[in-house]
Amino acid sequence: MSESAEIIVVGGGLFGPAIAYGLARRGCDVALLDDGDDVLRAARGNFGLVWVQSKGMGMQRYQDWSRESAELYPDFAAELKELTGIDVIYRRGGLQLLLGDEEVEAKQAEIDRMKAQAGDRDFACEIIPRDEAQQMVPELRFGNRVTGAGYCRYDGDVNPLKLLRALLAGFQAAGGRYRSAARVETIRHDGAAFVAKTQQGRFTAPKIVLAAGHGITRLAPMVGLYVPIRPQRGQVLVTERAEVRLPIPLATVRQTDEGSVQLGNSEEDVDFDDGTTLDVTRRIAARTISLFPALAALRLVRSWGCIRVLTPDKCAIYDESEEFPGAYVATSHSGVTLAAVNARQVAPWISDRETPPGFDHFSAKRFGRGEDDVQAA
Ligand SMILES: Cc1cc2nc3c(=O)[nH]c(=O)nc-3n(C[C@H](O)[C@H](O)[C@H](O)COP(=O)(O)OP(=O)(O)OC[C@H]3O[C@@H](n4cnc5c(N)ncnc54)[C@H](O)[C@@H]3O)c2cc1C
Numbered sequence: 026m027s028e029s030a031e032i033i034v035v036g037g038g039l040f041g042p043a044i045a046y047g048l049a050r051r052g053c054d055v056a057l058l059d060d061g062d063d064v065l066r067a068a069r070g071n072f073g074l075v076w077v078q079s080k081g082m083g084m085q086r087y088q089d090w091s092r093e094s095a096e097l098y099p100d101f102a103a104e105l106k107e108l109t110g111i112d113v114i115y116r117r118g119g120l121q122l123l124l125g126d127e128e129v130e131a132k133q134a135e136i137d138r139m140k141a142q143a144g145d146r147d148f149a150c151e152i153i154p155r156d157e158a159q160q161m162v163p164e165l166r167f168g169n170r171v172t173g174a175g176y177c178r179y180d181g182d183v184n185p186l187k188l189l190r191a192l193l194a195g196f197q198a199a200g201g202r203y204r205s206a207a208r209v210e211t212i213r214h215d216g217a218a219f220v221a222k223t224q225q226g227r228f229t230a231p232k233i234v235l236a237a238g239h240g241i242t243r244l245a246p247m248v249g250l251y252v253p254i255r256p257q258r259g260q261v262l263v264t265e266r267a268e269v270r271l272p273i274p275l276a277t278v279r280q281t282d283e284g285s286v287q288l289g290n291s292e293e294d295v296d297f298d299d300g301t302t303l304d305v306t307r308r309i310a311a312r313t314i315s316l317f318p319a320l321a322a323l324r325l326v327r328s329w330g331c332i333r334v335l336t337p338d339k340c341a342i343y344d345e346s347e348e349f350p351g352a353y354v355a356t357s358h359s360g361v362t363l364a365a366v367n368a369r370q371v372a373p374w375i376s377d378r379e380t381p382p383g384f385d386h387f388s389a390k391r392f393g394r395g396e397d398d399v400q401a402a
Contacts, residue, residue: 026225026226026227027226027227027228027229028056028202028226028227028228028229029218029228029229029230030054030055030056030202030228030229030230031053031054031055031230031231031232032048032053032054032055032056032230032231032232032233032234032375032376033055033056033058033219033221033228033230033232033233033234034048034055034056034057034058034233034234034236035058035209035221035233035234035235035236035237035240035244036058036059036060036235036236036237036238036240036241037057037058037059037060037068037193037203037205038066038067038068038236038237038238038360039067039068039071039185039188039189039192039360039361039364040236040238040355040356040357040360040363040367041057041059041234041236041237042057042068042189042192042193042196043192043360043363043364043365043367043368043371044234044236044355044367044368044371044372044375045057045192045196045201045234046192046193046195046196046199046201046368046372047367047368047369047371047372047373048201048372048375048376049195049196049199049200049201050195050199050368050372051372051373051376051377053372053376054200055196055201055202056201056202056204056228056230057196057201057202057203057204058204058207058208058209058221058223058228059203059204059205059206059207060206060207060208060237060240061205061206061208064208064240065238065239065297065299065332066238067238067331067332067333067334067360068185068189068238068360069186069189069331070259070261070299070329070330070331071185071259071331071360071361072185072259072261072279072287072289072290072361073182073183073184073185073188073274073279073281073287073361074119074180074181074182074274074276074279074361074362075094075095075098075115075180075181075182075183075361075362076091076119076180076276076359076362077091077092077095077149077150077177077179077180077362078119078121078150078175078176078177078179078180079121079135079139079150079175080359080362081139081142081340082135082138082139082142083142083338083340084338084340084386085142085143085144085146086340086383086386086387087340087341087386087387088139088142088143088146088148089146089383090341090363090366090387091359091362091363092147092149092179093366093370093381094362094363094364094365094366094367095179095180095181095362095365096179097365097366097369098115098117098181098183098365099115099117101364101365101368101369102115102183105188105191105192105195106191108194108195108198108199109190109191109194109195109198111187111190111191111194112187113183113184113187113188113191114183114184114187114282115181115182115183116181116182116183116272116273116274117178117179117180117181118161118180118181118272118273118274119176119177119180119181119182119273119274119275119276120153120158120161120162120174120175120176120180120273120274120275120276121174121175121176121275121276121277122158122167122171122174122275122276122277122278122316123152123171123172123173123174123175124168124170124171124172124312124315124316125170125172126172128172129152129172129173132152132175133152136148136150136151136152136175149177149178149179150175150176150177151175151176151177152173152174152175152176153173153174153176154173155167155171155172155173155174158171158173158174158176161272161273162271162272162273162275164269164270164271164272165269165271165317165319165320166317166318166319167316167317168314168315168316168317168318170315171315171316175276180274181273181274182273182274182279183361184281184282185361188361188364192364192368204223204225204228206224206225207223207224207225207228208223208224209221209222209223209237209240209244210222210223210224211247212233212244212247212248212352213247214248214349214352215229217231218230218231219231219232219233219248219349219351219352221233231351232351232352232353232375233248233351233352233353234353234354234355234375235248235250235252235352235353235354235355235356236354236355236356238334238356239254239256239297239332239334241254241354241356242254245354248346248348248349248352249346249347249348249349249352250344250346250352250354250389251389251392251394252342252344252354252356252389253336253337253389253392254334254335254336254342254356255335255337256294256295256296256297256332256333256334256335257292257293257294257332257333257335258291258292258293258294258295258298258299258330258331258332258333259289259290259291259292259293259330259331259332259333260289260290260291260293260301260302260305260306260309260328260329260330260331261287261288261289261290261328261329261331262287262288262289262306262309262310262325262327262328263285263286263287263288263325263326263327263328264285264286264288264320264323264324264325264326265285265323265324265325265326266283266284266285267280267284267285267286267320267323268284269319271286275316276290277289277290277309277312277313277316278313278316278317278320285326286320286323288309288310288313289309290309291305291308291309292333293305297332298330299329299330299331299332300330301328301329301330306325306328310325333358334356334357334358334360335358336356336357336358336389336392337392338391338392339358340357340387341355341356341357341359341363341387342354342355342356342357342387342388342389343355343371343374343384343387343388344387344388344389344390353374353375354389355367355371370384
């Protein structure tokens, strides 16, 4: 079997569907190719935050990028609902609760550094006192050790599985072709177009976008792209459904629209091991109880480990191949947060070379490239 398209997007996680959705909405003929069910997919195991505070330390463009996406979200979520009927349950508001004076001092130091980096730009994060934070979460008393909270008016959350479903539905409603179980094995350029070989046959297009999370590492060298990414595990716990209502998400405690409470979120360097461990489960549960003692009464019903896709500076990479123009890569942590800019700002870059100011900051050239990397490629 052989299919052709204007643009092939590789990867059905969060980056691929958001960009493919944006491209299809612009009238492009897009084939979105995804691997099978048994592969790494951060898109299906994340925490659902649309988060701006603490993003982009060391790279102001990425701080702005996260905020720009959060600013687009209300309209973006409404557009998805209108087009697909799927409500992604976008909420604005969020807190990072702080335990003890040490955490307040560390957060204040982070805010000061980010403010200095932002200069006269809008860095809307501050520490608010415990009482003010408690008023935002009136139904659930904080533990005694909560001293304050990091607050940013752009933070929020969505139901990430509904977001994924809405992006795929919207993409198909706009004429896109989604092919699951179509793992891209090889990509070559035949002089006129890129040819992606999959289990379902060949797909041919003059443009190809690698948005396949960790799958990018194997594919990027085939089209002359350098994409340094590494895995990091996060473990998440889920409680039974609770009657209490958390009206906004906390950085590590988030109630889903179905009522269960998600607790997070570890950062572990364990290669691609996506298992769970008792020590981390205990640590997450203990911190949650320090934040909200009443949650100790809830039963845990599920836990999982999921692998983040991280660049060396934890900021996004968007790049076009110099050796094979028309081959693009898009990857980052924070694929939930960035879904709106991926659909509305990255898609025009790929379809029409329209880029927002400072977009070149996202090139992987910022990491340089050692001799070992060149040989590995
Ligand atoms: C524990 C945890 C919590 C997180 N919390 C948040 C959060 O609160 N907010 C936030 O914004 N982000 C969060 N993230 C990050 C977010 O989930 C990721 O940034 C996002 O999923 C990355 O999307 P992706 O499409 O690049 O990669 P993935 O979601 O990993 O998807 C990659 C896709 O590519 C496909 N693929 C791979 N190789 C191939 C191939 N050869 N051919 C075809 N398809 C291929 C796979 O099948 C998969 O569908 C979290 C992540 C983790 C692990």
